[in-house]
Amino acid sequence: MKIYKFGGSSVKDATAIKRVSNIILSQDRCGVVVVSATKNTTNELETIAKSSSLSEENLTSKLISTLFDRHREIARDLELDIELSIFELETELRAISSSMKGDGEVSPSKMDSLYSFGERLSSLILSRYLQRVSTKNVILKDVREVLITNDHWNLAAPLIGETSSAIEKWGSLTENDLVITQGFIGSTTSGQTTTLGREGSDFSATLLGEVLHASEVTIWTDVAGVATCDPRIIDTAKFIENLSYKHAASLAHFGAKVLFERTLEPAIRKKFPVLVRSTLSPSEVGTSIHELPLESGPVGIALENNILTVVGEKLLSEDVDFPFNCLKSYEIERQTDEFISLKFSNEDTGNAVEVLHAWVLKSLHS
Template sequence: MKFGGTSVGDEECIARVVSIIEQYRKEGNEIAVVVSAMSGVTDQLHAIAAEVESSKDTPPIEAFITSIRAKHESVLKAVAPDEAETVMVEIDKRLSNLRNILTAIHNLRELTPRSKDYIISFGERLSAQILSAALRQAGIKSQPLNGCQAGIVTNERHGCAQVLPESEPKIKSRVIPLMHDGVPVVMGYMGCTGDGIVTTLGRSGSDYSAAIVGAGIDADEIWIWTDVDGIMTSDPRIINDARVIPEISYLEAMELSYFGAEVLHPRTIEPAMQKGIPVRVKNTFNPSAKGSCVLAQAHRDSRVVKAITFIDKVSLVNLAGAQMFGRPGVARAIFTSLAESGVNVMMISQGSSEANISLIVDDDHLNAAVTAMNKVQLGGYIREVTFDKEVCVVAVVGVGMAGAPGIAGRIFTALGKAEVNVMMISQGSSEANVSFVVAHEDGRKALRVLHDEFRLSEDLSE
């Protein structure tokens, strides 16, 4: 069971989490827990790290430490009064380490990726101590484990580390023994290299941690506890009548998470898929709701489209030039240059004339992408590089689309009637996803139009 930041946001939330764990243990389940930082804490750690690096004046390190300490101490005393004094000693040790690294960064005026990972892992270092103490207060034996102690070994790519295969036997040997008579609480979002250097798994990486731990212990199921009732047909903040999807396939869930659905981390599904472990998404604040279950083969109802999502904060890069036509090595030059610049390409589209290639990249990667393409232009491969930041990507997802005629026609006819202009189209070979680019101002309209077109608010499973 993984509990997100809002699920452990305050003393009432943590008490609710303890109650959920107690209930399922009483039903005979052996449970391992992965926990995120308390809501807002990781963002604060990012902010203070940036501030101490750039501040010419004395940065507010002491004020920050005092504030973080008070927040966690207050919650700890509420949920585990008998454990509070002992646990605060451990928390103070961690806060002392945090203070020291922040001071060192300010003195050096340098924040390395390695130092940043160390700093932003502290949210989980603190929350796991509190949840574990709350479980002990409830009479459940519990031990907090950081990523290293739990056996999560990663490569050295700080900020978005990849978990290595040697993690599985380590997790199995370290976590399972603690489950027989208690509940281990693993700090999410973090692992370590083979040399013991702290790494983080990227934003929302606690989901990935949960999948890695679940696969490592050969769990019957992996449960992601969050603050929504499950995976929705679309973003409920935009589509008021968005519906919970009871069952969805691994492939559909991966496509949705990659294209902006925030319920699951994009890498969460892969470890579960390799072991065939169902992933269940549940609401901590409405635990009686059935939630969504991600399976190898989900139940197929009469609709071919399962969900529609979109990503903003992306940019469109267009490459043009007649010299690209029929010339071997153009694609290699383009994508080698992008890779060497650390640019992740989210979507690709190429015209049959071979004279134009369009790419979608994250806004944060735009400058690096344009710089890389300007170098390729100097090499004579392309004539012109242009970009547009005012765009978003809409993705229509459903395994039922594979082999079903007329789906693309319905999509683009509906958009045409709504006067939504499509700037770029891409479809994967699995046919489970049709994604396209529209102007940012048209993104929400496109979402509503297609949600209505495919009647996703209606429950057709009956």
């Protein structure tokens, strides 16, 4: 069984949802789909929480109406009759919002409850559309039934043993079953809603991959894989077809935004591949992250603020000629055989990216 995860931009409107559905329908072995909230919904929910806590009732009501009307429009464009389900979610959200009135600041536990509505709305819409167009038995499941976490609000840690036991609530899934569920959210052992941290839906997918014994997990996003550097920063960036768990995790840790930092932990434990592919170019091979022999030299670059980190293997050895002499003024933040982090001024960062990325590409080609 394969698990697919789709991010917020992949389900942002009716056209995007149809595109995602076509990808799902083209894959016989896709058994579980994990979906994020539609684009910008999580930010909107944070704004609602803030206005609620400050007792700005008129503004709060207007913000909630705007959020739900946008999802109603997506449902109408897809010709779905789900007004009652959307109304029930809106009523529930308004009740939680009302309970925050006058708090002054947003309660982390209430914020997690509010956060859940983004994924619950997107998964509702996607599941109902797939029920209409798919020949499979499409089932909407609440991931909070099975993804059990501690109560570290806004950044909860999964409890693997409890999750492994709870997954039995979903029963045995057949090849004809297609489960649609939510990313990002979970629940405590007492049933309170939690979240895994912003962008945590990738982590949700691999956690489900672990407890459902998936053969692979595919993260569908708007880029065609993990690149040697962020393609938005440098246009010579190349997508990496095969990448080790270790190097992918390091790139995520140091600022590469394609993957949530903890995504690969379940995959490393259970040794299943994680693929990163593009919903906009589904025919592209993308990046396969799995166990690989580690070779000397650089693999890629991550940039966060003005700190540029080269990730690779044996970077401080005599076999690897790191181009320190080609760089302008910099500070060494930290260096090991696995990564070298350098800090540059604003005016020197662009040049440093070009120099180091050219060296990375040359090293990979050689």
